[in-house]
Amino acid sequence: MSEQYEKYYVPAQSPWPIVGAVALFFIAAGAGLTVMQMEQESSHGQYLLFLGLAVLLYMLVNWFRNVISESHGGLYSVQMDRSFRQGMSWFIFSEVMFFAAFFGALFYARMLAVPWLGGDGNNVMTGEVLWPEFTAVWPLESTPGGTTTQAMGWQGLPLINTIILLVSSVTLQFAHTAIEKDQRKPLTLFLLLTIVLGVCFLGLQAYEYVHAYQDLGLKLDSGIYGNTFFLLTGFHGLHVTLGAIMLSVVFIRVLKGHFSSEKHFAFQAAAWYWHFVDVVWLCLFVFVYVL
Numbered sequence: 001m002s003e004q005y006e007k008y009y010v011p012a013q014s015p016w017p018i019v020g021a022v023a024l025f026f027i028a029a030g031a032g033l034t035v036m037q038m039e040q041e042s043s044h045g046q047y048l049l050f051l052g053l054a055v056l057l058y059m060l061v062n063w064f065r066n067v068i069s070e071s072h073g074g075l076y077s078v079q080m081d082r083s084f085r086q087g088m089s090w091f092i093f094s095e096v097m098f099f100a101a102f103f104g105a106l107f108y109a110r111m112l113a114v115p116w117l118g119g120d121g122n123n124v125m126t127g128e129v130l131w132p133e134f135t136a137v138w139p140l141e142s143t144p145g146g147t148t149t150q151a152m153g154w155q156g157l158p159l160i161n162t163i164i165l166l167v168s169s170v171t172l173q174f175a176h177t178a179i180e181k182d183q184r185k186p187l188t189l190f191l192l193l194t195i196v197l198g199v200c201f202l203g204l205q206a207y208e209y210v211h212a213y214q215d216l217g218l219k220l221d222s223g224i225y226g227n228t229f230f231l232l233t234g235f236h237g238l239h240v241t242l243g244a245i246m247l248s249v250v251f252i253r254v255l256k257g258h259f260s261s262e263k264h265f266a267f268q269a270a271a272w273y274w275h276f277v278d279v280v281w282l283c284l285f286v287f288v289y290v291l
Contacts, residue, residue, distance in 0.1 A: 009075040016063040026052025143223040150216040154289035168197035198244040246270040
């Protein structure tokens with residue numbers, strides 16, 4: 001008597017992973033060249049950066065299209081759904097480790113490097129020899145080269161952005177509850193509101209960067225404080241952008257009548273990612289802005 005096995009769809013070879021890798025290479029190289037050429041009037045690195053972003057967006061659109069067509073073609077099984085869940089879980093875990101590295105650098109600078117330079121413990125001569133005017137206080141608002149800046153306070157734009165992301169998590173949870181009950185109108189409304197809040201966050205963060213550069217003198221080359229501030233908040237903004245793209249794709253699918261109360265993992269995956277970036281921002285708000 002022959003046994004019945006659950007089918008498992010094995011997709012054909014796809015060009016999108018290598019296209020995505022090339023896009024990330026262009027983004028990394030373009031961002032590096034842009035920073036290196038920041039003081040020059042023209043920066044060719046910006047063109048490479050924008051090219052990488054365009055290729056990445058092209059890859060995402062086409063890869064999402066392939067996955068959606070495979071799903072609606074009935075090619076996926078329960079085991080495939082488990083594979084998607086495991087893949088998204090590991091992806092978010094890799095992102096946790098990514099931000100853990102940057103938070104680790106921040107904590108190292110604040111808890112170890114700064115006290116060490118200030119002559120903490122047995123290291124009495126370090127500050128006197130290397131940086132006589134150094135004061136072991138965070139954030140460092142001056143560099144040995146004479147560059148001075150002002151710290152970004154937590155009131156104003158950072159607090160507003162925190163409230164915006166917290167509210168977006170609530171609206172996304174309302175949308176999640178609606179899709180589980182097959183309530184299409186609340187689902188559409190709350191999902192759209194979540195995307196709008198995400199776009200507002202990005203717009204206010206861009207305005208915050210302009211304020212930092214023009215009014216506070218806070219730049220990427222403003223010592224370890226400027227480095228950690230822009231790397232942490234900048235990479236988080238990039239992740240918010242990716243999350244907004246994912247939610248936008250899900251929103252378009254909702255308008256087309258996709259998903260049901262039983263099958264909506266694409267929505268769940270985007271929601272997991274969005275809640276993750278919200279938690280990261282709370283950590284950023286506390287350790288970068290408040291403390």
